[in-house]
Structures are given as structure tokens and as C-alpha cells.
Amino acid sequence: xxxxxxxxxxxxxxxxxxxxxxxxxxxxxxxxxxxxxxxxxxxxxxxxxxxxxxxxxxxxxxxxxxxxxxxxxxxxxxxxxxxxxxxxxxxxxxxxxxxxxxxxxxxxxxxxxxxxxxxxxxxxxxxxxxxxxxxxxxxxxxxxxxxxxxxxxxxxxxxxxxxxxxxxxxxxxxxxxxxxxxxxxxxxxxxxxxxxxxxxxxxxxxxxxxxxxxxxxxxxxxxxxxxxxxxxxxxxxxxxxxxxxxxxxxxxxxxxxxxxxxx
Amino acid sequence: xxxxxxxxxxxxxxxxxxxxxxxxxxxxxxxxxxxxxxxxxxxxxxxxxxxxxxxxxxxxxxxxxxxxxxxxxxxxxxxxxxxxxxxxxxxxxxxxxxxxxxxxxxxxxxxxxxxxxxxxxxxxxxxxxxxxxxxxxxxxxxxxxxxxxxxxxxxxxxxxxxxxxxxxxxxxxxxxxxxxxxxxxxxxxxxxxxxxxxxxxxxxxxxxxxxxxxxxxxxxxxxxxxxxxxxxxxxxxxxxxxxxxxxxxxxxxxxxxxxxxxxxxxxxxxxxxxxxx
Numbered sequence: 001x002x003x004x005x006x007x008x009x010x011x012x013x014x015x016x017x018x019x020x021x022x023x024x025x026x027x028x029x030x031x032x033x034x035x036x037x038x039x040x041x042x043x044x045x046x047x048x049x050x051x052x053x054x055x056x057x058x059x060x061x062x063x064x065x066x067x068x069x070x071x072x073x074x075x076x077x078x079x080x081x082x083x084x085x086x087x088x089x090x091x092x093x094x095x096x097x098x099x100x101x102x103x104x105x106x107x108x109x110x111x112x113x114x115x116x117x118x119x120x121x122x123x124x125x126x127x128x129x130x131x132x133x134x135x136x137x138x139x140x141x142x143x144x145x146x147x148x149x150x151x152x153x154x155x156x157x158x159x160x161x162x163x164x165x166x167x168x169x170x171x172x173x174x175x176x177x178x179x180x181x182x183x184x185x186x187x188x189x190x191x192x193x194x195x196x197x198x199x200x201x202x203x204x205x206x207x208x209x210x211x212x213x214x215x216x217x218x219x220x221x222x223x224x225x226x227x228x229x230x231x232x233x234x235x236x237x238x239x240x241x242x243x244x245x246x247x248x249x250x251x252x253x254x255x256x257x258x259x260x261x262x263x
Numbered sequence: 264x265x266x267x268x269x270x271x272x273x274x275x276x277x278x279x280x281x282x283x284x285x286x287x288x289x290x291x292x293x294x295x296x297x298x299x300x301x302x303x304x305x306x307x308x309x310x311x312x313x314x315x316x317x318x319x320x321x322x323x324x325x326x327x328x329x330x331x332x333x334x335x336x337x338x339x340x341x342x343x344x345x346x347x348x349x350x351x352x353x354x355x356x357x358x359x360x361x362x363x364x365x366x367x368x369x370x371x372x373x374x375x376x377x378x379x380x381x382x383x384x385x386x387x388x389x390x391x392x393x394x395x396x397x398x399x400x401x402x403x404x405x406x407x408x409x410x411x412x413x414x415x416x417x418x419x420x421x422x423x424x425x426x427x428x429x430x431x432x433x434x435x436x437x438x439x440x441x442x443x444x445x446x447x448x449x450x451x452x453x454x455x456x457x458x459x460x461x462x463x464x465x466x467x468x469x470x471x472x473x474x475x476x477x478x479x480x481x482x483x484x485x486x487x488x489x490x491x492x493x494x495x496x497x498x499x500x501x502x503x504x505x506x507x508x509x510x511x512x513x514x515x516x517x518x519x520x521x522x523x524x525x526x527x528x529x530x531x532x533x534x535x536x537x538x539x540x
Binding site: 161 | 321345348355362365373374375382386
């Protein structure tokens with residue numbers, strides 16, 4: 001069923017990592033990304049592997065699920081490795097026709113590819129262990145200080161959570177419109193990619209019209225329920241830092257600082 | 264509780280240069296007084312001004328001329344809009360387009376969150392409201408999986424959590440199946456009787472108005488007819504001229520020549536048995 005699709009890549013579980021405050025996970029991810037750029041020898045990957053491995057084990061997410069997350073960046077990974085392999089100047093160790101592999105190139109290719117893999121897996125760990133609504137709430141809370149610079153933090157967070165709520169509804173509606181048009185002879189399945197894309201235009205037009213209508217009605221319903229922006233708003237489930245969150249934060253800071261000392 | 268004093272409302276349509284293109288008068292010098300605890304049903308054909316009337320009650324629209332007073336507060340002042348909306352909640356037609364949050368519980372909390380209520384009190388009110396409509400067990404689930412009737416109940420709970428004095432239902436059953444319809448109308452009556460909440464029910468379905476204290480029939484932005492259901496539905500011809508009808512039971516009773524104005528099945532059965540004797 002189209003309404004059963006999962007949004008984001010959340011992997012439901014009851015692990016410690018899942019229960020961590022979303023803000024801690026967000027800060028942790030940023031810290032981890034920074035740490036990955038603090039070293040330039042292969043030695044740095046050892047502590048990074050240890051850190052990432054601990055998180056993966058604690059989160060109880062199967063390795064196969066994590067490996068699947070690498071698929072979308074596989075192409076980028078190969079490209080990055082190949083470019084580094086062939087285009088880095090240095091001592092030639094292998095030569096054939098126009099290809100010229102240097103020792104430096106080999107090293108760079110391996111290093112870059114490893115770093116990208118660590119980046120992708122590490123940041124997906126956040127989306128695997130945090131529901132989209134927790135993530136929005138966490139980001140709203142973290143970026144709140146930006147409100148001083150007139151950044152509409154609350155509004156953006158509200159937009160994100162409304163978008164998440166309406167994705168399944170709009171998908172269902174798309175399905176309905178497509179079926180209605182198929183019933184009248186529309187063909188979405190044959191022809192080349194351009195033909196198929198063109199067949200989708202008559203689906204998108206009514207979908208947009210309906211999305212605007214829904215947006216209008218939703219705005220009215222929100223206003224009718226006293227919505228007046230983020231000012232003076234409280235939360236049913238306010239984010240609260242617990243003991244484990246402070247421990248997590250301390251560990252993150254420790255990790256990033258330690259990574260700074262890696263040769 | 265709800266007071267309209269000579270209210271006129273005009274929808275002004277402008278062309279691209281901002282010149283007035285056309286003016287539609289949706290409410291025309293309308294005066295109305297709804298008492299606290301009253302159950303009022305509003306009928307009328309499309310474009311008769313029913314929904315415009317409803318949107319004036321919680322300050323979503325403001326009168327072009329005249330005055331609307333909710334519990335003595337004038338809706339014209341923007342500063343009082345939140346106070347008015349907390350007192351007079353509104354349930355809309357499309358169940359999907361009024362649910363904001365991703366879990367039922369969080370959606371019910373949306374109103375109280377906007378009011379800036381402390382978390383403990385909010386949780387308590389949300390739980391109470393959800394128990395009231397019988398959805399407490401599902402509080403952590405996604406509203407997407409509920410039936411239309413249940414979604415409308417979530418919307419009702421969202422208003423109950425704000426402790427309103429009045430609830431306006433704007434065609435709440437138009438997109439529901441018969442079971443969902445019954446559920447919502449029954450809930451409305453229960454809230455009226457047990458909690459003393461003033462109910463204003465706008466509908467196209469005659470059967471839903473039978474239990475009301477008063478029926479108001481709107482036509483072209485004016486009140487064309489009002490009175491108890493019996494008074495209103497005994498004027499079958501006048502109603503037809505206004506583009507509405509009488510409940511099926513009333514019509515049937517009239518056609519077979521039963522005496523009096525019959526509103527419900529039970530009454531019909533009674534009167535029919537009597538006639539047979």
C-alpha cells in the first residue's frame with residue numbers, strides 16, 4: 001500500500017542511541033564530521049572506526065541495513081577514487097597507455113574513499129536512529145539562537161513537520177489521480193523516459209491545485225486553533241536533557257578533541 | 264454567548280490592477296443571538312452564507328459592517344482573536360486538512376501549545392479530551408491510519424483540550440460514511456448535554472438537525488426561517504423554495520397523510536401505529 005511507505009530512513013528500535021536527545025545526536029554528527037577532517041594520515045581512521053563501530057553496535061541496527069545506505073553514493077565513491085588515483089602527481093609506480101598511477105595517487109584514492117564512506121555511514125546513523133519529528137524538534141531547538149538574526153527558525157521547523165505529515169496524504173492523492181486518468185486511457189507505463197515524464201504532467205497539475213487548496217484549509221484550521229507563530233508557544237513533549245545525554249555530549253567532545261591529536 | 268448585530272459581510276474580488284471587480288454580499292444585515300448551552304443547526308443551500316457566518320464566530324472573518332460579540336467580546340479587535348478562538352472552536356469539513364501533527368496526541372495538543380499552556384496541565388487536558396472522544400488508546404498512533412469519523416473526533420478532541428464554551432461544526436459530516444456521521448452528531452449532542460457546550464452545527468443533512476434546539480435556515484446572507492425543528496419542518500413548501508428539504512421521515516409522513524409534524528423514525532412508527540388503529 002502506498003500509505004505504508006516509510007519516510008526518511010528511520011530504523012525503529014529501543015536502543016540507547018535511539019533514546020538519546022535528538023540535539024545530542026545532531027551535535028554528535030557535526031562533531032564527527034569535523035573530526036573526520038582533522039587528520040590526514042590513515043592512522044586517524046582507527047579511532048574513527050572505533051567510535052563509529054561502538055555507535056553501530058549500541059544502536060542494534062543490522063550491518064546489512066547500513067551497507068544498503070551506501071548504495072546511493074556508490075557512483076560518487078568510485079568517481080572520487082578514480083580521479084584521485086589517476087590525477088595525483090607523484091612517483092609513478094604503474095604506467096600503461098595514458099594511465100599513470102603514482103604512489104601518492106594510490107594513497108589519496110584510498111584515503112578519500114574511506115573518508116567519504118565514514119562520512120556517509122556516520123551521518124546516516126543519525127537518520128536511522130531519530131524519527132523525522134524528533135529531528136525537526138531537535139533542529140528547532142538547536143537553531144533557536146539564530147532567531148536573533150531574524151532567521152525564521154520556528155517557521156521552518158513547522159513547515160518541515162507539516163510537509164512530513166502531508167507526504168503520505170499527497171502520495172495517496174497522486175495514486176488516486178493516476179488511477180482516475182488510467183481509467184480514462186492514460187498510459188504511464190510504456191514509452192521512453194521522456195514520454196513517461198510527459199504523461200506525468202496531467203497528474204502534477206491537479207495535484208498542485210489540490211495541494212494549494214489543502215494548504216489554504218490547513219492554514220485556516222491552524223489559525224482557528226489559536227496558532228500565531230512560535231511566540232509564547234509551549235510543547236507537549238519538550239526536549240529534556242537526561243543523564244545519558246550529558247554523558248553522550250561529554251563523550252562527543254572528548255572524541256573530537258582526541259581526534260585533534262592524531263598525527 | 265454568540266451575538267450578531269446587523270452584520271454585513273462582503274467578499275470583494277479585485278482584478279489585477281486592484282480595482283474592485285465584483286462584490287458578493289455573503290451576509291446581509293444579519294442579526295442573531297445564540298444563548299449559552301443552546302444547540303443550533305444552520306441549514307441553507309450552497310452560497311447561502313452559512314460558512315461565512317461560521318467563520319465570523321471565531322474571528323476568522325470580521326464583519327464589513329455591524330458587530331459580532333462572542334461572550335461579550337467584540338471580534339473586531341485583533342488583540343482578542345486568540346481569546347475568542349479559545350472560547351469558540353471550529354471543526355472543519357475535510358478531516359485531513361485540519362490535522363497538523365504526526366501523532367494523535369500531539370495534534371490534540373496543538374491548540375494548548377499555541378495558548379502557551381504548561382506541559383503538565385497540557386498532558387492532563389490532552390488525555391482527558393482523548394478519553395472523552397474514545398481515542399485515548401490510540402494516542403501515540405499516526406492520524407493517517409484513522410477513519411474519517413475518527414479523524415473528526417481527533418479534531419473535536421483538539422478543541423476540547425482548549426476548554427471551549429462553544430463549538431462550531433462546519434459541515435463536519437460531508438465527507439464521512441453513515442457510521443462516521445452518526446458518530447460525530449452523537450458526540451456533538453453529548454458535549455451539548457453533558458458539558459453544556461454551545462453547539463452550532465452547519466449541515467446539508469436534514470436528519471442531523473432533528474435533535475437541535477433551534478434550526479436556522481439561511482438564504483442569500485439572511486435568515487429566511489428559524490424555530491424549533493418541528494416549527495421549521497412543518498413548512499415544507501417554504502423550505503423547498505429555499506433549496507433545502509425536510510427530513511425523509513417528515514416527508515413520508517406528510518405524503519401518506521399522517522397528522523402532525525413527524526421528525527424521527529420512532530415518531531413515525533408511533534403515528535403510523537395510531538393511524539392503523
